[in-house]
Amino acid sequence: MNEIFVFTWKLFNSSLRYLVTLIAPFTIIALPSYFISQPPESREGYITVIGLLIYLVCFSMFMSSLIFFMSQKYQDKLQSVKSNLINGAVFAPLIFLTLLIANAPIIAATIIMFNSSSFHILTLPLIIIGIYVSLKSTFAPFHLILESSKPLSAIKSSFISTNGKLGKILIILLIFYFSTSVIDVISNINSNISSINQFMFLLGVAVTLLMVSLQQIAVFKLYIDSLNTNRKENYG
Numbered sequence: 001m002n003e004i005f006v007f008t009w010k011l012f013n014s015s016l017r018y019l020v021t022l023i024a025p026f027t028i029i030a031l032p033s034y035f036i037s038q039p040p041e042s043r044e045g046y047i048t049v050i051g052l053l054i055y056l057v058c059f060s061m062f063m064s065s066l067i068f069f070m071s072q073k074y075q076d077k078l079q080s081v082k083s084n085l086i087n088g089a090v091f092a093p094l095i096f097l098t099l100l101i102a103n104a105p106i107i108a109a110t111i112i113m114f115n116s117s118s119f120h121i122l123t124l125p126l127i128i129i130g131i132y133v134s135l136k137s138t139f140a141p142f143h144l145i146l147e148s149s150k151p152l153s154a155i156k157s158s159f160i161s162t163n164g165k166l167g168k169i170l171i172i173l174l175i176f177y178f179s180t181s182v183i184d185v186i187s188n189i190n191s192n193i194s195s196i197n198q199f200m201f202l203l204g205v206a207v208t209l210l211m212v213s214l215q216q217i218a219v220f221k222l223y224i225d226s227l228n229t230n231r232k233e234n235y236g
Contacts, residue, residue, distance in 0.1 A: 001168060008218040015073055021081045022069065023209045026062045030055055030205040031198070060096035064088035066213060067145045070220045091145055098144055098151040102137035105130030136162050138169050142223045161226040168222060176215040180208050 012019070065088030072078045100107070109126035136159045143161070144154035162169065187204020 001171065004168070004172070004218055004221045007221045008214060011070070011073060011217050012214050015069070015078075018069070018078070018081065019210065019213050022065060022084065023062075023206055023213070025085070026058055026209060027202055027206040029058050031202060057092060057096060060099065061085070061088045061092035062209065063099075063141060063216075064091040064095050064145060066216055067141055067220075070217060071146055074220070074224070094144055094151060095141055098137075098140050098154055101151055102140055102155055103130065103134055105133055135166055135169055135173075138162055138173075138219060139223045139226065142220065161223070161230070165222050165226060169219065172215060172218045172222075176211055180211050183207050183211065 065084045068084045068087045069078070072084075105126045107130075109123050109130060112120065112126070113123050137155050139158040139161050140151075140154040143149045143157040144151065147154075147157070149157060183204055187200045187207075189200065
């Protein structure tokens with residue numbers, strides 16, 4: 001694990017300015033979703049629903065752009081932020097679909113939990129299955145973009161390439177989950193001044209996206225290791 005964290009920090013630290021530039025537009029786009037957490041009387045029309053949908057699509061675009069960045073940085077062929085944003089926009093629908101499929105059991109469990117008392121018995125099994133499928137699909141976005149796989153093929157490849165790495169993946173995800181949870185709590189502390197609340201929300205989004213970048217770099221390192229392992233096995 002030490003090798004993974006050293007790799008992650010070096011790549012992250014050497015690219016911090018680039019990552020901040022990449023994150024900036026997605027932070028601004030997140031503002032409409034701020035109103036989701038507000039009382040109904042404070043909401044402005046359908047900005048909550050529209051804001052959430054836009055942000056989910058934009059998050060897929062961010063993930064795609066981030067994957068292009070990591071691959072280019074690793075090969076010392078880093079392109080401009082604009083170029084990676086364009087590439088990210090092209091692949092955003094496929095990433096969105098891949099993540100939707102990979103997290104389908106958890107999404108189903110959530111829907112049942114809040115909408116159907118008749119199927120509550122299925123909630124726990126779906127959550128357990130969903131966590132496993134989600135972990136096994138961790139490398140799917142990399143297979144999708146860097147190997148030009150289709151969504152289902154990318155998930156299938158991820159199931160194979162994550163063999164023997166689930167423990168490390170879980171450790172990385174848990175570390176960053178707790179870190180972002182702390183950030184989320186701090187950024188949602190309310191003051192009596194609305195503008196301060198909105199600023200804290202945006203700051204929380206920006207820092208969270210930085211943490212997501214850090215997390216994905218660590219996952220990218222595991223993905224690279226899996227490729228190297230497969231090459232060694234194939235060529236003896």
